[in-house]
Amino acid sequence: MKKIAPSILSADFGRLAEEIAAVEAAGADWIHIDVMDGHFVPNITIGPGVVASLRKTTKLPFDVHLMIENPEQYIEAFASAGSDVITVHVETSRHLHRTLTRIRELGAKAGVSLNPATPLGQIEPVLNDLDLLLIMTVNPGFGGQKFISGVLPKIKNAKEIVSYLAPHVLIEVDGGVTLDNIRSVADAGADIFVAGAAVFGSENYARTIEAMKAALQQ
Ligand code: DX5
Ligand code: ZN
Numbered sequence: 001m002k003k004i005a006p007s008i009l010s011a012d013f014g015r016l017a018e019e020i021a022a023v024e025a026a027g028a029d030w031i032h033i034d035v036m037d038g039h040f041v042p043n044i045t046i047g048p049g050v051v052a053s054l055r056k057t058t059k060l061p062f063d064v065h066l067m068i069e070n071p072e073q074y075i076e077a078f079a080s081a082g083s084d085v086i087t088v089h090v091e092t093s094r095h096l097h098r099t100l101t102r103i104r105e106l107g108a109k110a111g112v113s114l115n116p117a118t119p120l121g122q123i124e125p126v127l128n129d130l131d132l133l134l135i136m137t138v139n140p141g142f143g144g145q146k147f148i149s150g151v152l153p154k155i156k157n158a159k160e161i162v163s164y165l166a167p168h169v170l171i172e173v174d175g176g177v178t179l180d181n182i183r184s185v186a187d188a189g190a191d192i193f194v195a196g197a198a199v200f201g202s203e204n205y206a207r208t209i210e211a212m213k214a215a216l217q218q
Contacts, residue, residue, distance in 0.1 A: 002216045003029035007196035010143040017057040026205035030063045032194045037068035041141035048077040055082030067140045079106035087111030090122050100129040127166040138175030144197035147176030152188050159189025183215045
């Protein structure tokens with residue numbers, strides 16, 4: 001079942017609980033939480049304290065995307081805060097297998113993310129140690145950027161590799177996903193669709209999410 005994961009990066013940070021309740025009522029499947037440290041990416045967002053507070057406001061799964069250096073240092077805090085999926089960037093993790101194993105030990109699903117220019121080959125040795133592969137279709141750091149369509153063949157390739165070698169791994173696509181391109185992202189093989197600006201920048205969250213789901217069913 002394909003899922004829509006609104007990214008709260010584009011929500012009103014002063015009203016996060018209300019914004020989450022609004023997308024939940026609008027049909028969101030997961031809540032995507034972008035954590036940025038000002039080092040790996042040129043932006044700073046939220047930490048485990050905010051995640052723990054938001055955890056009390058919804059039952060939707062929290063899909064926590066760590067765009068931070070030394071993710072190993074923080075995975076315990078994000079797991080205790082109530083993250084359901086914790087995703088680290090392959091570009092930041094020196095001991096990827098150890099990090100993924102630790103995430104699973106802490107009771108969360110383990111995800112790995114690849115920047116647009118990072119080749120898939122880097123995650124092949126850990127395919128059985130991960131639950132989710134997050135493919136970036138923008139350079140991470142900001143919401144509302146333009147989808148890099150040159151990444152579509154990588155998504156297709158990832159789907160083929162995963163179906164063959166590790167069919168349990170979900171493929172998530174993040175960055176510039178809109179109503180106009182969601183179908184082509186699905187055709188390439190994505191299971192989870194992150195959408196920040198496309199949802200939170202729209203007038204009517206429910207109408208937008210319904211339209212995205214309808215496009216996925218065509
Ligand atoms: C980018 C973040 C994305 C971002 C997506 O660094 O990882 O999750 O919020 O936002 P849109 O959908 O607006 O590109
Ligand atoms: Zn993200």
